[in-house]
Amino acid sequence: MITIQNLTKTYHTKSGEVEALRGISAEIRDGDIFGIIGLSGAGKSTLLRCIALLETPTSGSISIDGRDLSSLRGRQLTEHRRQIGVIFQGYNLLMQRTVSGNIAFPLEIAGVPKAEIRRRTEELIHLVGLDGKADAYPSQLSGGQCQRVAIARALANNPKVLLCDEPTSALDSFTTKAILDLLSDINQKLGVTIIIITHEIGVVKQICSQVAVIESGRFAEYGVAAEVLAAP
């Protein structure tokens, strides 16, 4: 379980302070698909980066399975980062590497033996529905296929949590549905907890079990997706 308690983040800029998060609290249970929906500038990416340990909160805490993330150092921090897979907006693929090269990359960094990397990469390619595309380069793929590569790469180290930053904002509605089906499948088959940030209500409707509506750095509403969305 991920427990977020009274989280704040203030950026200090030349033109003054920006309070990106102003006291966010939530519990995200194992196996949830948790949506965070809000307008541009509401604080979605900042929250995601705090959970991914890419940003340090100003105050408050985030803990996973009871362990406060701010207490992690060195090796524990590295191990913890591996527990969290992230897919970024715009896929962030390595253009000079093939599909399998992209998926293998985090495994190479983790020092996984070559034979194991090969086995794991093939398994992931199959999981995300890219059979036959192992040797293709990102420039030869559609947007939906690139997103599948990004998802496979994020899952390479067997994370418990998958963070998705606007996973479908660049995709047409048909491809959006296919990618959301894939995420749903991964959630069920692998038991991975998924956190999705989005500005599209359709995304929340299709796959989220829980949703938080974020406005100006606060959760305006938060709860079971069907109930929050049904509210007048």
Ligand code: ADP
């Ligand atoms: P969203 O993802 O919902 O669009 P962000 O988390 O990106 O929102 O941004 C929330 C607020 O924090 C915005 O006002 C944004 O300009 C500001 N912000 C985000 N990142 C930084 C940063 N690195 N430095 C200064 N301000 C930032």
Ligand code: ADP
């Ligand atoms: P998103 O909404 O997806 O976060 P943004 O355009 O808000 O996209 O942010 C892109 C990058 O710019 C992020 O790394 C964010 O931290 C940074 N950023 C956003 N707003 C500001 C800002 N006001 N000042 C400095 N950096 C910012």
